Amino acid sequence: MMSTDWPLWEIFIRGQHGLSHRHVGSLHAPDETMALNNARDVYTRRNEGVSIWAVRSTDIIASDPDDKEELFEAAKSKIYRHPSFFEIPSEVKKL
Amino acid sequence: MSESDVKLALRIGDSALILAQQNSQWCGKAPSVEEDVALANTALDLIGQAQLWLGYAGEKLGKSADELAYRRDSNAFLNVMLCEQKNGDYGNTIMRQYLFDSWHKAVLLSMQNHLVLELNQIAKKSIKEVSYHLRRSRDLVMRLGQGSEVSIAKMQSSIDRLWSSFGEGFSNFSIHENDEYGLDFQALEASCIEQIQQDLQQTQIICPEHRIWQKGILQGMHSENLGHILTDMQFLQKTYPNLKW
Numbered sequence: 001m002m003s004t005d006w007p008l009w010e011i012f013i014r015g016q017h018g019l020s021h022r023h024v025g026s027l028h029a030p031d032e033t034m035a036l037n038n039a040r041d042v043y044t045r046r047n048e049g050v051s052i053w054a055v056r057s058t059d060i061i062a063s064d065p066d067d068k069e070e071l072f073e074a075a076k077s078k079i080y081r082h083p084s085f086f087e088i089p090s091e092v093k094k095l
Numbered sequence: 096m097s098e099s100d101v102k103l104a105l106r107i108g109d110s111a112l113i114l115a116q117q118n119s120q121w122c123g124k125a126p127s128v129e130e131d132v133a134l135a136n137t138a139l140d141l142i143g144q145a146q147l148w149l150g151y152a153g154e155k156l157g158k159s160a161d162e163l164a165y166r167r168d169s170n171a172f173l174n175v176m177l178c179e180q181k182n183g184d185y186g187n188t189i190m191r192q193y194l195f196d197s198w199h200k201a202v203l204l205s206m207q208n209h210l211v212l213e214l215n216q217i218a219k220k221s222i223k224e225v226s227y228h229l230r231r232s233r234d235l236v237m238r239l240g241q242g243s244e245v246s247i248a249k250m251q252s253s254i255d256r257l258w259s260s261f262g263e264g265f266s267n268f269s270i271h272e273n274d275e276y277g278l279d280f281q282a283l284e285a286s287c288i289e290q291i292q293q294d295l296q297q298t299q300i301i302c303p304e305h306r307i308w309q310k311g312i313l314q315g316m317h318s319e320n321l322g323h324i325l326t327d328m329q330f331l332q333k334t335y336p337n338l339k340w
Binding site for chain 2: 029034045
Protein backbone atom coordinates (compact mmCIF):
# COMPACT_ATOMS: atom_id res chain seq x y z
CA MET A 1 0.00 0.00 0.00
CA MET A 2 1.60 3.23 -1.13
CA SER A 3 1.44 6.38 0.89
CA THR A 4 0.28 9.53 -0.82
CA ASP A 5 2.33 12.00 1.11
CA TRP A 6 5.70 13.22 0.00
CA PRO A 7 8.21 13.54 2.82
CA LEU A 8 10.54 16.52 3.04
CA TRP A 9 14.19 16.10 2.10
CA GLU A 10 17.17 18.36 2.80
CA ILE A 11 19.50 18.78 -0.16
CA PHE A 12 23.27 19.25 -0.07
CA ILE A 13 25.31 20.07 -3.17
CA ARG A 14 29.04 19.97 -3.70
CA GLY A 15 30.24 22.36 -6.37
CA GLN A 16 32.89 21.56 -8.91
CA HIS A 17 35.73 23.19 -6.98
CA GLY A 18 34.26 22.75 -3.54
CA LEU A 19 35.43 20.35 -0.92
CA SER A 20 32.25 19.76 1.01
CA HIS A 21 28.55 19.47 0.41
CA ARG A 22 26.65 22.59 1.32
CA HIS A 23 23.03 22.78 2.32
CA VAL A 24 21.08 24.49 -0.47
CA GLY A 25 17.48 23.93 0.48
CA SER A 26 14.74 21.38 0.70
CA LEU A 27 12.07 19.76 -1.44
CA HIS A 28 9.34 17.14 -1.33
CA ALA A 29 9.65 13.78 -3.05
CA PRO A 30 8.04 10.38 -2.55
CA ASP A 31 11.30 8.43 -2.44
CA GLU A 32 15.10 8.49 -2.93
CA THR A 33 15.18 8.34 -6.72
CA MET A 34 12.81 11.22 -7.13
CA ALA A 35 14.54 13.15 -4.35
CA LEU A 36 17.77 13.01 -6.34
CA ASN A 37 16.10 13.80 -9.65
CA ASN A 38 14.17 16.69 -8.18
CA ALA A 39 17.29 18.00 -6.45
CA ARG A 40 19.11 17.89 -9.76
CA ASP A 41 16.28 19.80 -11.42
CA VAL A 42 15.67 22.37 -8.73
CA TYR A 43 19.15 23.03 -7.35
CA THR A 44 21.63 22.46 -10.16
CA ARG A 45 20.01 24.65 -12.78
CA ARG A 46 22.97 26.93 -13.17
CA ASN A 47 25.80 24.46 -13.13
CA GLU A 48 26.33 24.61 -9.42
CA GLY A 49 27.19 21.05 -8.64
CA VAL A 50 28.79 17.72 -9.31
CA SER A 51 27.44 15.80 -6.36
CA ILE A 52 24.09 15.69 -4.58
CA TRP A 53 23.23 14.37 -1.15
CA ALA A 54 19.60 14.02 -0.16
CA VAL A 55 18.58 13.28 3.40
CA ARG A 56 15.13 12.91 4.82
CA SER A 57 14.52 15.88 7.05
CA THR A 58 13.35 13.59 9.82
CA ASP A 59 16.75 11.88 9.79
CA ILE A 60 18.53 15.09 10.65
CA ILE A 61 19.09 15.55 14.34
CA ALA A 62 19.72 19.18 15.14
CA SER A 63 20.82 20.88 18.28
CA ASP A 64 18.24 22.96 20.09
CA PRO A 65 18.85 26.69 19.55
CA ASP A 66 18.06 27.30 23.22
CA ASP A 67 21.04 25.19 24.15
CA LYS A 68 23.37 27.48 22.21
CA GLU A 69 25.01 28.94 25.31
CA GLU A 70 25.48 25.66 27.10
CA LEU A 71 26.95 23.90 24.11
CA PHE A 72 29.06 26.56 22.46
CA GLU A 73 30.09 29.15 25.03
CA ALA A 74 33.09 27.22 26.33
CA ALA A 75 34.95 27.24 23.02
CA LYS A 76 34.90 31.04 22.71
CA SER A 77 37.06 32.17 25.57
CA LYS A 78 39.82 29.60 25.69
CA ILE A 79 42.49 30.47 23.19
CA TYR A 80 44.68 27.65 24.41
CA ARG A 81 42.26 25.25 22.72
CA HIS A 82 43.00 26.70 19.30
CA PRO A 83 46.20 25.79 17.43
CA SER A 84 46.76 29.43 16.56
CA PHE A 85 50.46 29.50 17.39
CA PHE A 86 51.55 27.17 14.59
CA GLU A 87 52.72 28.33 11.19
CA ILE A 88 50.54 26.63 8.64
CA PRO A 89 52.49 25.85 5.44
CA SER A 90 50.92 27.32 2.34
CA GLU A 91 50.50 23.91 0.79
CA VAL A 92 47.85 22.97 3.29
CA LYS A 93 46.10 26.31 3.44
CA LYS A 94 42.70 24.68 3.52
CA LEU A 95 43.22 23.01 6.92
CA MET B 96 25.88 17.52 -50.19
CA SER B 97 22.41 16.02 -50.06
CA GLU B 98 19.43 17.80 -48.56
CA SER B 99 19.09 15.08 -45.99
CA ASP B 100 21.37 16.85 -43.56
CA VAL B 101 19.18 19.97 -43.53
CA LYS B 102 16.01 17.93 -43.27
CA LEU B 103 17.48 15.92 -40.41
CA ALA B 104 18.49 19.06 -38.55
CA LEU B 105 15.01 20.52 -39.01
CA ARG B 106 13.33 17.27 -38.08
CA ILE B 107 15.07 17.19 -34.74
CA GLY B 108 15.25 20.94 -34.16
CA ASP B 109 11.61 21.61 -34.96
CA SER B 110 10.55 18.70 -32.76
CA ALA B 111 12.53 20.10 -29.85
CA LEU B 112 11.18 23.59 -30.42
CA ILE B 113 7.52 22.65 -30.69
CA LEU B 114 7.66 20.27 -27.74
CA ALA B 115 9.42 22.89 -25.61
CA GLN B 116 6.75 25.44 -26.51
CA GLN B 117 4.03 22.99 -25.47
CA ASN B 118 5.72 21.93 -22.24
CA SER B 119 6.17 25.56 -21.27
CA GLN B 120 2.39 25.81 -20.96
CA TRP B 121 2.70 23.81 -17.75
CA CYS B 122 4.84 26.49 -16.15
CA GLY B 123 3.12 27.46 -12.91
CA LYS B 124 0.45 24.80 -13.34
CA ALA B 125 2.18 21.47 -12.82
CA PRO B 126 1.03 19.13 -10.05
CA SER B 127 3.94 19.98 -7.75
CA VAL B 128 6.54 22.71 -7.61
CA GLU B 129 9.34 20.20 -8.23
CA GLU B 130 7.62 18.85 -11.34
CA ASP B 131 7.04 22.41 -12.52
CA VAL B 132 10.74 23.21 -12.40
CA ALA B 133 11.71 19.84 -13.88
CA LEU B 134 9.42 20.20 -16.88
CA ALA B 135 10.50 23.80 -17.42
CA ASN B 136 14.13 22.66 -17.31
CA THR B 137 13.42 20.05 -19.94
CA ALA B 138 11.81 22.71 -22.12
CA LEU B 139 14.80 25.00 -21.71
CA ASP B 140 17.20 22.22 -22.65
CA LEU B 141 15.16 21.50 -25.77
CA ILE B 142 15.12 25.16 -26.78
CA GLY B 143 18.89 25.27 -26.45
CA GLN B 144 19.21 22.27 -28.69
CA ALA B 145 16.69 23.67 -31.17
CA GLN B 146 18.88 26.75 -31.47
CA LEU B 147 21.80 24.56 -32.53
CA TRP B 148 19.86 22.48 -35.04
CA LEU B 149 18.04 25.44 -36.55
CA GLY B 150 21.31 27.35 -36.59
CA TYR B 151 22.86 24.65 -38.75
CA ALA B 152 19.86 24.38 -41.06
CA GLY B 153 19.64 28.14 -41.26
CA GLU B 154 23.23 28.43 -42.41
CA LYS B 155 22.51 26.09 -45.28
CA LEU B 156 19.30 27.90 -46.18
CA GLY B 157 20.60 31.44 -45.80
CA LYS B 158 18.45 32.30 -42.79
CA SER B 159 18.97 32.74 -39.09
CA ALA B 160 17.65 30.29 -36.53
CA ASP B 161 15.19 32.95 -35.39
CA GLU B 162 13.82 33.42 -38.88
CA LEU B 163 13.25 29.71 -39.16
CA ALA B 164 11.55 29.56 -35.78
CA TYR B 165 9.37 32.63 -36.07
CA ARG B 166 8.67 33.20 -39.74
CA ARG B 167 7.97 29.82 -41.24
CA ASP B 168 4.40 28.81 -41.76
CA SER B 169 3.16 25.54 -40.30
CA ASN B 170 3.54 23.54 -43.50
CA ALA B 171 7.28 24.17 -43.48
CA PHE B 172 7.83 22.66 -40.04
CA LEU B 173 9.28 19.15 -39.96
CA ASN B 174 8.72 18.28 -36.32
CA VAL B 175 7.68 14.74 -35.57
CA MET B 176 3.93 14.47 -35.27
CA LEU B 177 4.13 13.38 -31.63
CA CYS B 178 5.34 16.81 -30.58
CA GLU B 179 2.29 18.65 -31.80
CA GLN B 180 -0.20 16.40 -30.01
CA LYS B 181 -2.10 18.25 -27.30
CA ASN B 182 -0.79 18.38 -23.76
CA GLY B 183 -3.87 16.85 -22.20
CA ASP B 184 -3.46 15.99 -18.53
CA TYR B 185 -0.08 15.73 -16.85
CA GLY B 186 0.09 11.96 -17.35
CA ASN B 187 -0.44 12.46 -21.06
CA THR B 188 2.29 15.08 -21.17
CA ILE B 189 4.68 12.71 -19.42
CA MET B 190 3.80 9.80 -21.71
CA ARG B 191 4.38 12.03 -24.71
CA GLN B 192 7.69 13.10 -23.21
CA TYR B 193 8.75 9.50 -22.60
CA LEU B 194 7.93 8.45 -26.16
CA PHE B 195 9.67 11.49 -27.56
CA ASP B 196 12.76 11.02 -25.35
CA SER B 197 12.99 7.38 -26.49
CA TRP B 198 12.91 8.44 -30.13
CA HIS B 199 15.17 11.41 -29.52
CA LYS B 200 17.87 9.46 -27.72
CA ALA B 201 17.84 6.68 -30.30
CA VAL B 202 18.24 9.21 -33.11
CA LEU B 203 21.05 11.07 -31.35
CA LEU B 204 22.88 7.82 -30.59
CA SER B 205 22.78 6.83 -34.23
CA MET B 206 24.24 10.23 -35.16
CA GLN B 207 27.34 9.97 -33.01
CA ASN B 208 29.36 9.15 -36.10
CA HIS B 209 27.42 11.13 -38.65
CA LEU B 210 29.43 12.18 -41.65
CA VAL B 211 28.54 15.82 -41.31
CA LEU B 212 30.82 17.08 -38.55
CA GLU B 213 28.51 19.80 -37.28
CA LEU B 214 25.62 17.39 -36.99
CA ASN B 215 27.56 14.84 -35.06
CA GLN B 216 28.88 17.55 -32.75
CA ILE B 217 25.40 18.81 -31.98
CA ALA B 218 24.27 15.23 -31.40
CA LYS B 219 27.15 14.58 -29.00
CA LYS B 220 26.40 17.72 -27.06
CA SER B 221 22.67 17.08 -26.85
CA ILE B 222 22.80 13.45 -25.88
CA LYS B 223 23.85 14.11 -22.29
CA GLU B 224 20.80 16.27 -21.64
CA VAL B 225 18.52 13.92 -23.53
CA SER B 226 19.78 10.92 -21.56
CA TYR B 227 18.66 12.68 -18.43
CA HIS B 228 15.30 13.59 -19.99
CA LEU B 229 14.69 9.94 -20.82
CA ARG B 230 15.81 8.80 -17.40
CA ARG B 231 13.35 11.18 -15.78
CA SER B 232 10.35 10.57 -18.01
CA ARG B 233 10.90 6.81 -17.96
CA ASP B 234 11.01 6.87 -14.17
CA LEU B 235 7.70 8.72 -14.05
CA VAL B 236 6.03 6.43 -16.59
CA MET B 237 7.17 3.39 -14.62
CA ARG B 238 5.75 4.86 -11.43
CA LEU B 239 2.44 5.90 -12.95
CA GLY B 240 2.23 2.54 -14.69
CA GLN B 241 2.52 0.65 -11.41
CA GLY B 242 0.43 3.05 -9.41
CA SER B 243 -3.28 3.23 -8.84
CA GLU B 244 -6.10 2.07 -11.10
CA VAL B 245 -6.62 5.67 -12.12
CA SER B 246 -3.00 6.33 -13.06
CA ILE B 247 -2.70 3.08 -15.00
CA ALA B 248 -5.91 3.74 -16.90
CA LYS B 249 -4.82 7.26 -17.82
CA MET B 250 -1.36 6.18 -18.95
CA GLN B 251 -2.87 3.36 -20.99
CA SER B 252 -5.25 5.65 -22.79
CA SER B 253 -2.40 8.12 -23.38
CA ILE B 254 -0.12 5.61 -25.02
CA ASP B 255 -3.00 4.25 -27.11
CA ARG B 256 -3.81 7.74 -28.26
CA LEU B 257 -0.23 8.83 -28.96
CA TRP B 258 1.10 5.63 -30.52
CA SER B 259 0.29 6.33 -34.18
CA SER B 260 1.71 9.80 -34.15
CA PHE B 261 4.78 8.55 -32.27
CA GLY B 262 5.48 6.15 -35.14
CA GLU B 263 5.45 9.00 -37.63
CA GLY B 264 8.89 9.78 -36.29
CA PHE B 265 10.25 6.75 -38.10
CA SER B 266 9.31 8.05 -41.53
CA ASN B 267 12.23 7.72 -43.85
CA PHE B 268 13.16 10.86 -45.71
CA SER B 269 16.47 9.97 -47.23
CA ILE B 270 16.65 11.31 -50.74
CA HIS B 271 18.53 8.41 -52.26
CA GLU B 272 18.70 4.72 -51.61
CA ASN B 273 22.21 4.85 -50.16
CA ASP B 274 21.98 8.26 -48.65
CA GLU B 275 24.92 8.43 -46.32
CA TYR B 276 23.57 11.50 -44.57
CA GLY B 277 20.27 9.91 -43.70
CA LEU B 278 19.52 7.46 -40.94
CA ASP B 279 18.37 3.87 -40.92
CA PHE B 280 14.86 4.51 -39.67
CA GLN B 281 13.79 0.89 -39.87
CA ALA B 282 16.51 -0.13 -37.46
CA LEU B 283 15.72 2.82 -35.23
CA GLU B 284 12.08 1.84 -35.12
CA ALA B 285 12.89 -1.72 -34.14
CA SER B 286 15.36 -0.90 -31.39
CA CYS B 287 13.35 1.99 -30.01
CA ILE B 288 10.13 0.01 -29.72
CA GLU B 289 11.90 -3.00 -28.27
CA GLN B 290 13.24 -0.84 -25.49
CA ILE B 291 9.80 0.64 -24.79
CA GLN B 292 8.25 -2.81 -24.67
CA GLN B 293 10.88 -3.94 -22.18
CA ASP B 294 10.26 -0.91 -19.99
CA LEU B 295 6.50 -1.31 -20.02
CA GLN B 296 6.66 -5.00 -19.14
CA GLN B 297 7.41 -3.94 -15.60
CA THR B 298 4.23 -1.92 -15.49
CA GLN B 299 0.54 -2.60 -15.99
CA ILE B 300 0.58 -0.56 -19.20
CA ILE B 301 0.18 -2.65 -22.33
CA CYS B 302 2.34 -1.50 -25.20
CA PRO B 303 0.25 -1.21 -28.38
CA GLU B 304 0.98 -3.94 -30.88
CA HIS B 305 0.09 -2.26 -34.14
CA ARG B 306 2.49 -0.34 -36.34
CA ILE B 307 -0.02 1.81 -38.17
CA TRP B 308 1.94 5.01 -38.37
CA GLN B 309 0.53 8.37 -39.29
CA LYS B 310 2.12 10.26 -42.13
CA GLY B 311 2.00 13.69 -43.64
CA ILE B 312 4.53 15.87 -41.87
CA LEU B 313 7.15 15.43 -44.54
CA GLN B 314 4.52 16.41 -47.11
CA GLY B 315 3.70 19.57 -45.19
CA MET B 316 0.53 18.34 -43.50
CA HIS B 317 0.10 19.01 -39.82
CA SER B 318 -2.66 18.74 -37.26
CA GLU B 319 -4.76 21.73 -36.29
CA ASN B 320 -2.99 22.04 -32.98
CA LEU B 321 0.23 23.21 -34.59
CA GLY B 322 -1.60 26.28 -35.82
CA HIS B 323 -2.51 27.20 -32.24
CA ILE B 324 1.03 26.54 -31.02
CA LEU B 325 2.56 28.72 -33.72
CA THR B 326 0.07 31.51 -33.18
CA ASP B 327 1.33 31.87 -29.61
CA MET B 328 4.95 31.37 -30.51
CA GLN B 329 5.17 33.55 -33.61
CA PHE B 330 2.68 36.29 -32.93
CA LEU B 331 5.13 38.81 -31.56
CA GLN B 332 7.78 38.39 -34.23
CA LYS B 333 5.26 38.38 -37.04
CA THR B 334 3.47 41.48 -35.79
CA TYR B 335 6.62 43.43 -35.00
CA PRO B 336 9.27 41.94 -37.29
CA ASN B 337 12.84 42.08 -36.05
CA LEU B 338 11.75 43.21 -32.61
CA LYS B 339 14.59 42.81 -30.13
CA TRP B 340 14.83 42.78 -26.36
